[in-house]
Amino acid sequence: MTSLYQRAQQIDSLAQSSLLPQSSTDLSQALSHALENSAANGLPPITISPLQGQYLAIQAQLIGAKNVLEVGTLGGYSTLWFLCAGGVRVTSLEIDPHHRDVALQNLEHAGYEDGKDFEVILAPALDSLPRLLAEQQDGKRAKFDLVFIDANWDEQFDYFQHAVQLARPNGCIYVDNVVRAILEDPESEKYEAGQKESLPIKVGKDGRVKATMVSVVSSHKGRAGETFDGFLLAVVKG
Numbered sequence: 001m002t003s004l005y006q007r008a009q010q011i012d013s014l015a016q017s018s019l020l021p022q023s024s025t026d027l028s029q030a031l032s033h034a035l036e037n038s039a040a041n042g043l044p045p046i047t048i049s050p051l052q053g054q055y056l057a058i059q060a061q062l063i064g065a066k067n068v069l070e071v072g073t074l075g076g077y078s079t080l081w082f083l084c085a086g087g088v089r090v091t092s093l094e095i096d097p098h099h100r101d102v103a104l105q106n107l108e109h110a111g112y113e114d115g116k117d118f119e120v121i122l123a124p125a126l127d128s129l130p131r132l133l134a135e136q137q138d139g140k141r142a143k144f145d146l147v148f149i150d151a152n153w154d155e156q157f158d159y160f161q162h163a164v165q166l167a168r169p170n171g172c173i174y175v176d177n178v179v180r181a182i183l184e185d186p187e188s189e190k191y192e193a194g195q196k197e198s199l200p201i202k203v204g205k206d207g208r209v210k211a212t213m214v215s216v217v218s219s220h221k222g223r224a225g226e227t228f229d230g231f232l233l234a235v236v237k238g
């Protein structure tokens with residue numbers, strides 16, 4: 001009998017083949033190349049899913065994003081999705097020099113220019129984020145329309161607090177893997193006991209934003225333990 005998990009996989013893969021760019025397109029080929037080259041260079045398979053990439057590209061298009069900040073580059077797969085929204089420049093933060101190098105290969109292979117279409121800043125995000133704010137305050141950098149957070153789960157709320165300052169009024173902040181960060185925390189039971197605050201609870205106390213959490217059931221990675229997840233989406237009050 002087909003399990004619920006197998007059926008969810010079939011639904012995911014049908015949605016992918018129906019909704020995403022056909023394999024003959026430049027975008028599809030650039031995305032496939034990025035995944036293949038990342039795997040060949042030993043990067044872990046921890047990118048966003050293809051449907052999530054299309055979601056982020058739609059989100060960027062809906063708000064007319066010109067400047068996107070990404071926390072967690074890996075091989076530039078999600079960066080590519082933002083770039084394909086058109087007219088978007090991506091500033092991406094990465095701690096690992098090997099990941100940064102592979103991302104540069106992938107993005108340049110797709111025809112995007114370092115410094116013009118994107119930049120990858122190599123440093124711990126918690127060092128880069130205050131620097132970006134100082135640059136904004138000196139008038140050297142524009143506010144971000146959209147901030148995508150996808151790096152160290154232990155630092156999600158720190159990134160979020162910086163993101164609120166870095167985003168323009170009515171700009172949005174997307175934090176990935178919010179549910180898995182709670183489920184896979186070694187101290188997970190403390191959330192239910194009220195001894196530890198999850199990201200949604202902390203964000204809910206921040207009067208500068210309006211936010212929601214969207215639960216996600218996904219099977220694209222083929223690992224049952226990663227099926228249940230969710231993201232947090234916030235808009236910075238105008």
Ligand SMILES: C[S@@+](CC[C@H](N)C(=O)[O-])C[C@H]1O[C@@H](n2cnc3c(N)ncnc32)[C@H](O)[C@@H]1O
Binds near residue numbers: 047073079093152
């Ligand atoms: C889940 S991956 C990002 C995936 C990417 N957004 C995508 O979907 O293609 C997380 C990345 O964050 C990077 N990272 C982890 N801790 C970081 C930190 N403190 N500062 C900056 N980058 C960090 C990791 O090296 C890794 O490349």
